[in-house]
Amino acid sequence: MFYGPNPRDMLYLTLLFSVVLVLVEDASLTTLQIENFISENEELAHTEAIRDVEMTQNLTRTNFEHLVKLSNRSSYVARSCKEIRDRYNEHEDGLYYLTTANGMVYQxxxxxxxxxxGWTLVSSVHENNIHGRCTVGDRWTSQQGNDANLPDGDGNWSNRNTFGAAEGATSDDYKNPGYYDIVAEDMSVWHVPNNFPLQHWNMAAILRYHTDNHFLRLYGGNLLELFKQYQVRYNVGSCMNRGPAVPIVYDHGDRESTKMLYGPSARAEFEPGFITFRAINNERAAMAICSGVKATGCNTEHYCIGGGGYFDPIQCGDFPSFEYDKLGGQQGWSASREMTEAAVLLFYR
Structure with a gap:
């Protein structure tokens, strides 16, 4: 088996070549000068090799210490990130372990x-195929197709199903036990471009905002209880018979930037600066969440997400009709590519 040249031999050949060049340029060099030249360069190469080894060892040691720190988080006992912050004085973003009231541990x-x-990520809505129309991957509407016999679709807004992994929340739908186990007061929402790694979510988000009026106290403390009160299903009545619209505080972005992420036709029938629940459209299908806006019209499928499992055929999906006129074209009723190709991350506190 051929392993390639020995590094030390390569170093010697390089030095020898350098000496030959020097000899060509100055034939008056003595043997002693040549030997000193080789010795000094060998010493320099040796010093650099030692420094490289030390840097590798320090990097390995740093990574190991960091992994130990992350592993120690598994010893925390808390039901929310807020409890971890308050009880263990943790102030670093990242993955943590939580425990449900029944003792289930999850990350x-x-x-x-x-x-x-103190904000806990409990779910994400990710559109894996904008043209899929309630197919595999549309967990927040229906993976079973657009079926009138299944008006609630998969029903994951109002059940205890869980799926996905936190680290992949921008690459797939995600829902953990905190969605129904945590009793919270407020929500935070991040819109993060698809497939971005976890350590860059904060900086990459096109929008980040939260509520601060403790509205979840009125609805049982989480989205499971809220949607039990406001069933997300087909054939629910007038489009004006929608759920609560809660004002938001922007952490990144503003009302104007929110507005411009949707198509010009959609902008005429919503007010930015809110998060709205159970917004019903003209076809009497209820969207789950209008993230960043308060619906004032009845074409909510163009700027709201999620819902039941029975829509107009061209509306069915987790992002029901965001590409109605042109995918990412921001024309007519179509949302921008930035909005269509970003996962919606939902947090509690």
Missing amino acids: TFCDMTTAGG
Whole structure:
């Protein structure tokens, strides 16, 4: 088997070549000068090799110490990121372990810096195929197709199913036990471009905002209880018979930037600066969440997400009709590519 040249031999050949060049340029050099030249360069190469080894050892040691620190988080006992922040004085964003009231341990992402920190990631809505029309991957509407016999679709807004992994929340749909186990007061929402790695979510988000009026106290403390009160299903009545619209505080972005992420036709029938629940459209299908806007019209499928499992055929999906006129074209009713190709991350505190 051929292993290639020995590094030390290569170093010697390089030095020898350098000496020959020097001899050509100055034939008056003595043997002693040549030997000193070789010795000095060998010493320099040896010093650099030692420094490279030390840098590798320091990097390995740093990574190991960091992994130990992350592993120690598994010893924390808390039901939310807020409890971890308050009880263990943690203020670093990242993955942590939480425990449900029944003792189930799971891992999720904690935002420990926004507005005082303590935000628990409980779910993400990710559109894997904007043209899929309620197919595999549309967990927040229906993976079973657009079926009138299944008006609630998969029903994951109002059940205890869980799926996905926190670290992949921008690459697939995600829902953990905190969605129904945590009793919270407020929500935070991040819109993060698809497939971005966890350590860059905060900086990459096109929008980040949160509520601060403790509205979840009125609805049982989480989205499971809220949607039990406001069933997300087909044939629910007038489009004006929608759920609560809650004002938001922007952490990144503003009302104008929110507005411009949607198509010009959609902008005429919503007010930015809110998060709205159970917004019903003209076809009497209820969207789950209008993230960043309050619906004032009835074409909510163009700027709201999620919902039931029975829509107009061209509306069915987790992002029901965001590409109605042209995918990413921001024409007519179509949302921008930035919005269509970003996962919606939902947090509690």
